Amino acid sequence: xxxxxxxxxxxxxxxxxxxxxxxIPHIWCSGCGIGIVFNSLITAIKKSGLNQDEVAVVSGIGCxxxxxxxxALDSFHTTHGRAIPFATGLKLARPxxxxxxxxxxxxxLAIGGxxxxxxxxxxxxxxxxxxxxxxYGMTGGQLAPSTPFGAKTTTTPLGSPDEPFNFCAxxxxxxxxxVARWTALHIRRLTTSLVEAIQKKGxxxxxxxxxxxxxxxxxxxxxxxVELLRMYHDRSVVRNDLDPNLAVIDFAGNLVVGKFVDRxxxxxxxxxxxxxxxxxxxxxxxxxxxxxxxKARAGAGQ
Amino acid sequence: xxxxxxxxxxxxxxGDDACCEGALAAGCRFFAGYPITPATEVAERMAKRLxxxxxxxxxxxxxxxxxxxxxxxxxxxxxxxxSTSGPGFSLMMENIGLGLCTETPCVIANxxxxxxxxxxxxxxxxxxxxxxxxxxxxxxxxxxxxxxSPQEMFDFTVRAxxxxxxxxxxxLIMADEVVGHMNERVVIPPAEEIRLVERRKPxxxxxxxxxxxxxxxxxxxxxxxxxxGYHMHVTGLTHDERGYPAMDAKAQAQMMERLIGxxxxxxxxxxxxQAFGLEDASVVVVAYGISARSARGAVAYARQEGLAVGxxxxxxxWPFPEEFIAxxxxxxxxxVMPEINLGQMVRExxxxxxxxxxxxxxxxxxxxxxxxxxxxxxxxxxxxxxx
Numbered sequence: 288x289x290x291x292x293x294x295x296x297x298x299x300x301x302x303x304x305x306x307x308x309x310x311i312p313h314i315w316c317s318g319c320g321i322g323i324v325f326n327s328l329i330t331a332i333k334k335s336g337l338n339q340d341e342v343a344v345v346s347g348i349g350c351x352x353x354x355x356x357x358x359a360l361d362s363f364h365t366t367h368g369r370a371i372p373f374a375t376g377l378k379l380a381r382p383x384x385x386x387x388x389x390x391x392x393x394x395x396l397a398i399g400g401x402x403x404x405x406x407x408x409x410x411x412x413x414x415x416x417x418x419x420x421x422x423y424g425m426t427g428g429q430l431a432p433s434t435p436f437g438a439k440t441t442t443t444p445l446g447s448p449d450e451p452f453n454f455c456a457x458x459x460x461x462x463x464x465x466v467a468r469w470t471a472l473h474i475r476r477l478t479t480s481l482v483e484a485i486q487k488k489g490x491x492x493x494x495x496x497x498x499x500x501x502x503x504x505x506x507x508x509x510x511x512x513v514e515l516l517r518m519y520h521d522r523s524v525v526r527n528d529l530d531p532n533l534a535v536i537d538f539a540g541n542l543v544v545g546k547f548v549d550r551x552x553x554x555x556x557x558x559x560x561x562x563x564x565x566x567x568x569x570x571x572x573x574x575x576x577x578x579x580x581x582k583a584r585a586g587a588g589q
Numbered sequence: 590x591x592x593x594x595x596x597x598x599x600x601x602x603x604g605d606d607a608c609c610e611g612a613l614a615a616g617c618r619f620f621a622g623y624p625i626t627p628a629t630e631v632a633e634r635m636a637k638r639l640x641x642x643x644x645x646x647x648x649x650x651x652x653x654x655x656x657x658x659x660x661x662x663x664x665x666x667x668x669x670x671x672s673t674s675g676p677g678f679s680l681m682m683e684n685i686g687l688g689l690c691t692e693t694p695c696v697i698a699n700x701x702x703x704x705x706x707x708x709x710x711x712x713x714x715x716x717x718x719x720x721x722x723x724x725x726x727x728x729x730x731x732x733x734x735x736x737x738s739p740q741e742m743f744d745f746t747v748r749a750x751x752x753x754x755x756x757x758x759x760x761l762i763m764a765d766e767v768v769g770h771m772n773e774r775v776v777i778p779p780a781e782e783i784r785l786v787e788r789r790k791p792x793x794x795x796x797x798x799x800x801x802x803x804x805x806x807x808x809x810x811x812x813x814x815x816x817x818g819y820h821m822h823v824t825g826l827t828h829d830e831r832g833y834p835a836m837d838a839k840a841q842a843q844m845m846e847r848l849i850g851x852x853x854x855x856x857x858x859x860x861x862x863q864a865f866g867l868e869d870a871s872v873v874v875v876a877y878g879i880s881a882r883s884a885r886g887a888v889a890y891a892r893q894e895g896l897a898v899g900x901x902x903x904x905x906x907w908p909f910p911e912e913f914i915a916x917x918x919x920x921x922x923x924x925v926m927p928e929i930n931l932g933q934m935v936r937e938x939x940x941x942x943x944x945x946x947x948x949x950x951x952x953x954x955x956x957x958x959x960x961x962x963x964x965x966x967x968x969x970x971x972x973x974x975x976x
Contacts, residue, residue, distance in 0.1 A: 380667035
């Protein structure tokens with residue numbers, strides 16, 4: 288059976304109204320960054336002023352995937368990597384609903400990577416929150432698509448031979464309308480970003496660099512939670528509006544954070560309405576005989 | 590917009606199109622899919638038809654995503670479906686399991702082609718029948734229907750939605766390439782004559798005592814969906830009646846009892862077969878899907894020859910009609926099953942006959958349908974050897 292709920296013995300937490308208090312204690316380790324992000328998300332949901340009956344949280348599998356199980360909203364803990372396609376159906380079936388996907392780096396960008404890029408391309412009106420702890424915590428610390436080159440995990444015992452993704456650059460390249468990255472220490476900025484991301488129409492993406500001392504830190508000489516946080520504090524630099532391609536995570540250099548993208552594109556549903564009302568633009572440009580300047584310069588005539 | 594959703598009248602259409610029309614008539618308003626021969630026509634017609642009836646069609650990046658999306662849409666309160674064939678069906682298995690575990694109504698049409706792997710994309714088979722039963726990991730009960738004509742593609746798709754809403758689970762339509770692509774007469778009745786079943790909603794107001802997975806007397810829990818205010822938690826982990834993860838053997842036993850019990854205790858509503866000439870039969874051909882038509886031809890020829898042969902056409906293939914077949918096996922000399930695989934559903938006959946009668950398979954490796962003659966020869970052989 289689940290452990291006996293202990294909330295009766297504790298003073299109320301300010302977020303209790305959106306927590307499934309009968310599920311506390313949670314499964315996250317001491318020193319984990321997910322709780323900070325979770326707190327920030329709940330604050331952002333409250334600040335967004337949304338009708339809470341119309342907010343759903345969808346997760347995949349992994350440590351961050353458990354967020355859906357602790358938030359007292361309509362919440363869906365789906366299969367590994369499939370939070371985004373599940374959320375796609377949920378959102379399209381109930382467009383007035385606000386759908387937030389909260390999951391980890393392995394879930395969203397390894398096994399779920401294909402879904403991530405296509406949801407961003409379609410500009411589905413989803414808020415996607417990725418807690419990046421640089422490894423698979425739930426299964427004990429294996430290689431993730433975010434694990435830095437050379438970092439040790441249980442499946443790369445002598446160091447990772449893989450180069451990691453830059454998730455923010457990927458999201459931006461695929462068409463996300465809002466892209467930001469913070470560390471778990473940037474609580475105020477993170478919360479602001481989450482509010483903006485929730486309110487943004489279209490595919491918004493917020494990455495949070497989070498400490499995982501238990502599975503990741505201890506194999507990489509940063510065993511104490513405070514040491515990991517200090518590293519984030521000392522090495523993170525804020526570069527708002529930076530081209531996300533340049534916003535690299537380089538532990539030996541800078542951990543670049545900031546709000547990188549905030550732009551407008553019509554969403555999948557808007558476009559679906561347009562094409563089905565036969566109001567979509569003339570994509571082939573058949574109405575205009577246009578001289579291609581590049582061709583003219585190259586002497587290729589028209 | 591009922592008139593647009595239900596194309597009442599007599600049509601000449603193929604099975605894939607009829608499947609789409611059955612879904613729309615049943616109230617399906619969300620389709621997520623991925624192109625695959627020979628099921629593509631279902632998606633193509635959905636893409637054209639759904640916007641006209643206020644629905645959404647989305648072509649996903651793969652069948653994994655398609656299956657996940659229809660589960661999401663169902664929790665968004667909308668009847669949803671996808672269609673596919675073997676390779677896509679394999680990819681869907683993961684989230685069919687999620688649908689079973691989270692008790693999510695939805696419909697999957699598998700227009701079967703020959704496998705394994707890419708196999709024969711354009712040619713018929715019935716090789717996914719055991720995959721339909723056991724393809725997702727873990728133990729479960731599933732409902733699968735096997736249409737043998739475009740008309741049945743329409744009728745069974747309506748029924749598949751009704752069963753999925755009634756019992757809260759993914760329901761499979763196990764069609765095949767020939768049924769999907771053959772054009773025949775399809776009669777679509779007036780909307781008011783099509784019986785529709787809607788999922789039960791909770792009657793109690795949202796509140797702390799609400800148990801989203803507590804079944805009612807018939808074993809089925811009413812279903813709250815996104816936006817109704819219940820703030821329920823839905824997980825593919827083993828969960829208790831609150832919907833909360835519960836990681837122990839007792840919770841697993843209780844959940845399995847719920848998932849399996851709701852099907853087993855309602856078999857009368859789920860089982861469906863058609864029987865012909867059983868009264869005097871000493872040999873009965875048991876068949877499903879396109880092979881049931883080969884069987885019907887064979888039985889007609891056999892009876893012209895004066896042979897005492899009957900036919901059972903299975904409309905619901907999973908759960909298998911155990912009691913009925915076991916009873917039949919006790920009073921005939923032989924059961925014969927033609928199927929376009931090398932022996933799948935025939936194992937069910939063997940299990941239920943338990944040595945009390947002969948069980949004979951008319952196999953086909955796939956790529957063509959079974960000729961009535963092949964079934965007839967088997968009937969003659971069995972009768973001859975029995976005399």
